[in-house]
Amino acid sequence: MSIAVVCGTNWGDEGKGRMVDYLAREADAVVRYQGGNNAGHTVVNEFGSFALHLIPSGIFNSHVTCVLGPGTVIDLEALNVEIENLEAAGIDCGNIKISDRATILFPFYRDEDAWEEERLGDRAYGSTKNGIAPAYGDRHAKKAMRVGELLYPDSFRAQLKHIVDWKNLVASGVFKRESGVSYDRMVNWAMTYGEHVKHRICDTTALLEDMAAAGKRILFEAQLGALRDVYYGIYPYTTSSCALAAFAPVGGGLFNHPVDRVVGVMKAFSTCVGEGPFLTEMSSEEASSLRETAMEYGATTGRPRGIGHFDAVASRFGTQVQGATEIALTKLDSLSGLANLKICTHYDYRGEHLTRFPLNPVLEEASPIYETCEGWTEDITDCRKFDELPVAAQAYVLRIEALIACRIRFVSVGPERSQLIDRGPV
Template sequence: MLTAITGINWGDEGKGRMVDLLSEDYDIVVRYQGGNNAGHTVINEKGKFVLNLLPSGILREDVVNVMGNGVVIDLKHLNEEMGRLIDAGIKITPENLKISDRAIICMPYHVQQDCLEEERLKDAKYGSTRRGIAPVYGDKYMKKGIRMGDLLDSEEALRAKIEGITEWKNLSIEKGYGAEKIDAEEMFNWIKEYGFKLRDHICDTGLFIDNAAKEGKNIMFEAQLGALRDIDFGIYPFTSSSSTIAAYAPIGSGVPNRKLDCTVGIMKAYSTCVGEGPFTAELFGEEAEHLRKAGNEYGAATGRPRRVGGFDVLASRYGVRMQGADEIALTKLDVLSYMDEIPVCTGYAVNGEKLDEFPIGEKLEKAEPVYEYVKGWHEDISGCRKMEDLPEAAREYVKYIEEAVGCKIKYVSVGAAREEYIVVPD
């Protein structure tokens, strides 16, 4: 069974929590794109964990975790993240964490370049997390990247590669932005300090996954962010720099010869967004602040307050289509329990015209939300474990969303802890 767990909206939907939950039935969990620019928060019996780079399956001792070729890896950040988990009693070894030899390394100069460009853009900035993600993906496609497999080559070959790339990079860092010149020796020493200790984890992960699939292993592919942050199909240019959709999972994992059996789309019971760009359903003022506090909506990677809004029908229906979702996990339904009436963005209006489909470009920038309010339930639902345990209004809300996006809701999260969820019967 090959299953992708993907975000339907702008990211921060609760994918890590669902991967941690569903990984009980899987042998391997693979991260297939993105870097340390977003985070997954997982709460289980071992504690609360924020994972930026590591697959969420790392919290299960019997699961093998893979960082695929589509991931970009900040070596220093990965070492620190692994260290925090090891200190918390989580086992991490070359047997349960494998890193693709084709994954690109996010270097300190990528972070520097990211910050310099955001500062240059000023008010026109893209809302980058300033962690080097756009520059490192840019270098990957410019064929100027340093890959994890390079750490297994001779030091002479690695040093030569770093010297050549830093000479090229200084044309923009030093002579373009006027910043301090990158020192190749410093970059080599940085890689030695943080990269060499990871060498036992580096391997041909595509071959490992393909062999596992031949053996009938259950493999889960974990995405970062959501469909609306995809480089091709998201709210460009306010997107990530990688492909966040399920169709990319086999490619970013090293097994483009494999096909997915199932895609589970993760979707919140309301809308959230971190960073810049159009967010039509956004709420403001006290209504937004109450929702933000109720859902603890602050970025796992950055700590930034998330923008919040009611459930967005157009954006979610579009996200379901882009992800090819077979079923939905609806998260944070419990957050809405304080509301007497629940806001739902049922459509967009542009110059008086109501749109039926999610737009791009100027139409998206100008879109105004069309809001309706549905009845709330105003009671604690965190103890519910069956659909019939939910108040009638909560059941009706789940049914309303399911029909609006055109995809079956299979799981309903009613709390942050691992066991606080409902499986919806067929």
């Protein structure tokens, strides 16, 4: 038996999907343990290029059981569309299982999300407006519904009535909306889309416990990254769930079986989509060129990502809070052709050099302190061993490794499964 977690160490969009797809070849189950369809994992393999939103990135391995854990929030409509798109591409979706304890994300959560961003105006959080925050908010306010309740339609309808009544009070009282939530429409929506996934709903904890007892290999998959985590990220410009590896047993629903390894994923440069402080952001000219080379656009929203120099302060913090045992460094190939590369080693805050990632009031005033590394001009996309990389590229990777104090095991030199250098364990 082996249990591993793949998680992000930065602001999200680090390339977790490509790593899960790679590692899932030797897994028996891949489990999403938090988040919803507010972000995407881009996967490129022999089947094509895919942007996944809810479905675990192990879906391209037909032997893998793909689990949406109790810590996720599930838009039933979006899930149905995603399954249909994958099946149309010839991908077998028969092994998708949904926790009966996961939260249903209703359409009224999308409306509430958009209304709140509009109300906030210049102080908006940069939400994708997919309803994630209000769905998690209602779960903790004990006003949500769980996926398993679809299996009990009479109880489901009665409970939904109470929730719709509450939502109409919020719509009229807080957001001053004249048209509220239609109970009949919500029932029809849930029953229509729920009917297509009812056969996938089960006690996934029992499923995973049986797999673990049988010595199976289980891989947990996170969404977003440590700096968007609701507890340790750049709050309130975060997601609304815990994106940390420590949450995997809770959000994934597997207990009494310790995690063996945590693969933290980070890019060879910094990217950030959404609002909040981002200290190492490049000039628009520098960023534009690298954004096009690396195709840095959100997989869910299509929004251009902010581009920055590698931030060792943020990355070291993300590595620590994730408890990473090893690192996968992605998109090193995107830096080929740059004469010089900058690494932020410290933050300057009122004359003090900071090595620990601080709270937002400090981030909003601090400035980055850089050191410069030599770049390289060679195309590295065909390199499969670390010593095949240009000397300057090796030095850049090793300098990052030293600054974040964690072994960089994997180095990605392209989006394909094969374009990955495995340096092996320590």
